[in-house]
Amino acid sequence: MAVIIMLTTMMVTNVTAETYVKVTVQGETVDFPDAKPFIDANNRTLVPIRFISEALGAQVSWNGDLQQATIAYDNKVIELVINKKEISIDGQTQVMDTQAILKDSRTYVPVRFVSEAMGANVEWDSDNYIVSITLEPEPADLKGMTNEEIIQQLKEYPYVENSFTNRIENNEWMVNRYGKDKLKEFVQIGKSYMETFYNVDYRIYNKADYIEKLKWFFLESSSWVADDRILRDNEDHINYWADMITEKQISIHTEFITDETCIYTNGYTMIRGRMNYIIESCNDMQWLKKYTRYGDVELGKNYTCVVDVQIITKAKKPDEKWETAERLLSDEHLITPLKEVK
Known part of the structure; x- marks a missing residue:
């Protein structure tokens, strides 16, 4: 290059x-x-x-x-x-x-x-x-790669450090601490979140159902900062994105490849996976680029990147109405740049 x-x-x-x-x-x-x-x-x-x-x-x-x-x-x-x-x-x-x-x-x-x-x-x-x-990253060549090969490749990237805890524990430690079955449950939370939040088509989606699905991953009394750097209560965060799907005519399809061997901890539970996605429709790409790091792409092209999904345990308050997963979304870490797929 x-x-x-x-x-x-x-x-x-x-x-x-x-x-x-x-x-x-x-x-x-x-x-x-x-x-x-x-x-x-x-x-x-x-x-x-x-x-x-x-x-x-x-x-x-x-x-x-x-x-x-x-x-x-x-x-x-x-x-x-x-x-x-x-x-x-x-x-x-x-x-x-x-x-x-x-x-x-x-x-x-x-x-x-x-x-x-x-x-x-x-x-x-x-x-x-x-x-x-x-x-200007070169296109990623994933042709012919099996999911098993992709999983193995994910393990070659270094772990994300946590400056607050200065702690890293690998997957073997996680297995000994929680057992493989529990790690599979944690993985499913991260995978389901990525394939729910970033899998939607404005032409056919049911907004109310979509919002209820997203609530499963977020604590009602907490908040989220999107890539636009605006702090929103989790309910506002979910509703804002749901509104924009219709207003901006967003259609995005995502696959998140991971498994229980890709989990580690730096004080938080980190689920590493390869995100393969395509944005087929959006009438305001400048807004999408500002709102999410995954929006800095061209319509109709396939892209890939490695992402660590960060989940944590948060205490639920007695007056909260939402039913949530055992561990909840805390952050997303982009491990590799976005690359167009050949």
């Missing part, structure tokens, strides 16, 4: 180590809540590794003993060590012209090298100090 990098000789004059820049990924501004990108003394743009990597659909882990950050992206493993100019990409070492650093308890890395390692196109607007990053 051709990579266009325009940051090699960033024509920046009279800047300091605290000159801040704006970063966009796929046209969307990346939010850096407590650590901002800046231009270092070598005129290189450094960005907080976690925020930029997650914006690109990658997972980041940190080894404090080695002072090493690891990025897992689409079967690639990228490793950087603090205060070192070397970057390892799938075991092959390259030398950068600046180094990863620790600043205000955050790991900063050169945006050009990290983006290049993930196959991105990067453009630099020197007048406005804007870094624009775009990804």
Whole structure:
């Protein structure tokens, strides 16, 4: 894949180590809540590794003993060590012209090298100090793959870390803790949710029935933040989506491939699966792209991605009327970028 990098000789004059820049990924501004990108003394743009990597659909882990950050992206493993100019990409070492650093308890890395390692196109607007990053992932080739092969492939991706618990327990631990039958029940919750929420056709769906089905996965007294970053009570969240299916004429069909061997925990119960889907109809794709990460696609084409569905136990209040599953939806984590299927 051709990579266009325009940051090699960033024509920046009279800047300091605290000159801040704006970063966009796929046209969307990346939010850096407590650590901002800046231009270092070598005129290189450094960005907080976690925020930029997650914006690109990658997972980041940190080894404090080695002072090493690891990025897992689409079967690639990228490793950087603090205060070192070397970057390892799938075991092959390259030398950068600046180094990863620790600043205000955050790991900063050169945006050009990290983006290049993930196959991105990067453009630099020197007048406005804007870094624009775009990804054009190659189509995924799933032809001939059996579900068993897909399940095996899912296990090759690293687990999602939980910064609050700093805990990871694998599937074997989950089996010993709960037993295979209980894990099958947990898997069914995640699979049913994905194949209910993202399986609907505005032309034939019954709104009332659809809403009742979705309530099974959500606690009445809790809330949800969609990708539009708006906090809604769960009832409002469900009703809003149900209304938009009709208003935006949405037709989407989804298959979520997983099984009980794909469960692990990081403090939450995580159900990993491959989401294969197609959006056949929507009269407002800009709205859909903003509302859900899965909307950033073209109509009528098949797409795939790996997703971790996060479910948790929540205490039900005595006055709540909904009947719910044993464990309820808490979040969705995109493990790989969206890819068109060949």
